[in-house]
Amino acid sequence: MEPDFRRSMGWLHTWAGLVLGGVLFAIFWMGTLSVFDKEIDLWMKPATRMVSSDHALSFDAFRSSLEEASRLKASFWAITLPNERDPVLHIRLRVGARFHNHDVNPSTGRDLPDPGTLGASGFIYPFHYSLRFRLGEWLVGLAGMAMLVLCVSGIVIHRKIFVDFFTFRPEKKPGRMLLDLHNVAGVLGLPFHIALTFSGLVIFGAVYFPSGTHAVCPHERACSDEDIKVSLPTPSEKLVVPFTSLDEIAVKARSVWGHDFPESIIVFNPGTSASRIRVLRSDRNQVVFLADKLVFDPTDGHLLSRQPPLRPIARTERFLTGLHLIRFQNWPLRWLYFASGLGSCVMIATGFFFWLNARRRKQGVAFGFRLVEGMAAGSVTGIVIATLAFFVANRLLPLGVNFAGYDRAALEVWAFYFVWLATFAHGWLRPRRVWIEQSLTVGGFALGAVLLNWLTTSDPLWRTFLLRYLWPVAGMDTLLLLGGGVAFWTGSSLARRARETAYD
Amino acid sequence: MIDVLFLPMVALALFIGLLLLALSQDTQRRRIGHVSLSPREKAQRRMPAAGILAGCLLLLIWYEGGGFGTLLWIGLISAAALAVSLLLAWRPSFFSIGSRSFS
Structure with a gap:
């Protein structure tokens, strides 16, 4: 392959990832959580925790x-x-x-x-596809197209895609290790990244290209309710x-x-x-x-x-829609979707980290670098902290509370946006400590959410594990504990490394 | 019982298939301190690996249907490949055992 072509693909991969990586992380993070939206709903709405009627x-x-x-x-x-x-x-x-x-x-x-509360199905899931603003679906579509471009350009610039298929070297320098992790997460999850991104674009096909739908159905409602x-x-x-x-x-x-x-x-x-x-x-x-x-x-x-049987093209569209919306009942597949979604988040985050790590020594104090680092912090750890703040607010705010004309559900959403904004500001104001402090904050919020769930609902982890109908709550608490543990470990490792670097 | 064990067994088979594939690559063999293989030896490992991966796909489609079977195969193959990658990174001694077993 021409070196110039590969270099231009490298440029495209870098800048498309840098500009839209934050939006992509938000989409994939919220999409990953949406895989278990009903289970999160059960955690956030304790009144709905009940034995299924037989x-x-x-x-x-x-x-x-x-x-x-x-x-x-x-x-x-x-x-x-x-x-x-x-x-x-x-x-x-x-x-x-x-x-x-x-x-x-x-x-x-x-x-x-x-x-x-809006819960996961009322807030997290709509955020995934609309970012909860008027033209959000268009920005999600643009990010989706960018994701496909990133996948293709990533394959082009990865010279040894098959040779490096299983290559992850944690013992190497941080830059090499981050690139390995980015490659492994990208290559191993490639079918998932492409299938989910493409099917997401197909679902909103009529929004992005309305002329086709209008040609067949001048009145949209007339088509959707034809029967x-x-x-x-x-x-x-x-x-x-x-x-x-x-x-x-x-x-x-x-x-x-x-x-x-x-x-x-x-x-x-x-x-x-x-x-x-x-x-x-x-x-x-x-x-x-x-x-x-x-x-x-x-x-x-x-x-x-x-309803008449669908024609092959319509059935293919319905298959892609079903593949993306995961309405089906298949627990192993649901967990694989969740794990693959986390893999996508790791891929996007390590792309950011690699870019920052490669430039930190030479451009660490430059305005552009500081800007990108703050954006990356808010986009990656920031949205995770904001989501956890949403859960914590859900357990802290009393039912029926009203503040400045906003009801409880709106206050939870405000907590999310306020904390998210604060993480961007934190990233810009404390560039040296941002990753350590935000990792530890993730751990603190995750642990806090589990404790608050126990204190406010009398459903501690051991009880939720014992009762079948509370397993979704047990799963949520367990994942919060695991995630919090990983965040504490990451934060303390980064702090130790920062101390060692300072002594050197 | 078959329902419970089916997917773990398929995941294990995929893991073994990918293990064979990894052990046929010079890069990975160097990492665990093994000598490179001749083209013939590589083919001897890659053929059964490809057979296992394809066989698992057919088995999943037969047992779970076309839609679920294909999606499960994609998901499980990624998970199995990740397991091989992480073991190769942190427990290369496991591969020495594997390499001897499959030699």
Whole structure:
């Protein structure tokens, strides 16, 4: 290969990584946590820690909620049954422009108290794909494209990719060791990096290239709800006959599918003659993101339509979507995703560290270097500290607290952003000690989160290990302890090395 | 019982396949103080390694289905390769035993 080409790829790899590495780390870190979003939810919402109901649930038991939705002229009412990862029954409805969510205890049928938190599924997961700002999806898309460029340019500049496949030399100098770690994390996780980045871009394909969708579906809603054949929001017609039994519809759906039970039922336009009932089958036993949809007439309960089989291209798109969203129920694979996600974070972080290490001696006091080091600290250890601060705030803030007009859930999010911003400032103000202090802070926050969970919920680690329904909480606490231990070890190792360097 | 042991056994097989592959590379052999292999000896190690890796993929697809099987293979092969890399870095003596066993 031409040396000039390899050099230009090296330049591209360095600068694309440097400019977008921080955003990529945030995306991959939040994505990695989102693999266990339901389990983190359980940790952050102690009221939802309950034994899964083992008796068959009746949809008709929640009929009063549906009738209430009719009275409120909701544009839809949806009920989702508990599953292995989520023991709570969810009822959602939309009235006007507002969405209402109710978490229900499936055993008692009673509403659970407001958890006062967005949890992982309301904050961490949306942060992963939107960074929680208006044009965030576009920045995530740009970072995703950059990630693909980084993967390809990384392969080009890595001359001995196969020879160095297993090469990690911790005994070498820090620069060589960091590059080895960067290469090992990059090469071993390459299929994961490419598959997840590409599938993420495919999911948002219609956002980045809307003209294709508009050409087929001039009205977006008309396409997504083609089986319903109604327009949203609420039409004005009034229903003249009552709803048929939802349980009967569930039985009919089961007879169509063979043995599978509905996972959720959505009633569009309840209380109007334009009402339709959509029943969704669980898609947790397959990678493909495709819940078989059946549509019923709510007045007499007869089957109106069934989702037709997808064409190969649409099915491929659904496979890539499913591969990325991990809705399936496969614990070994879920853990492998989590480990691979951490591997991606290691790869991005070591890329930063290598760049800094290579220039520290000559440019350590230069403004540009200090700027990048502060950015790297805030982007890598900073976002980890901010996430842990989010967990700590969740356990420290009392339920129902309100401050300056912000409720508890908003205060948790503010804690995240405040701490994140502080880590950037810390990186710029204390360049010599930043990595030591932030590593020790990660350890302190992680340990603090575990202790606070114990003190505020009376669910210590030994108890959560003993009770099957509390295993997600045990897993969260264990990972916090492990992560905290690694952070303490890293911080103390860096401090020892800094002392040795000072004596030399 | 088979359900419980299936994935660990596949992971072990992948580890062995990658171990053979690592032990056929001059760079890794030098690191653990072994002499380089002739091209014929390298092929003797790489052929069964490739067979094990491909066999594991087929086995996973047969047992778990196309989607899950392929994803599990990708995930497990990365995990097994990481285990080989870390052992090579911190416990090279393990490879001396492995090398003798597979000679």
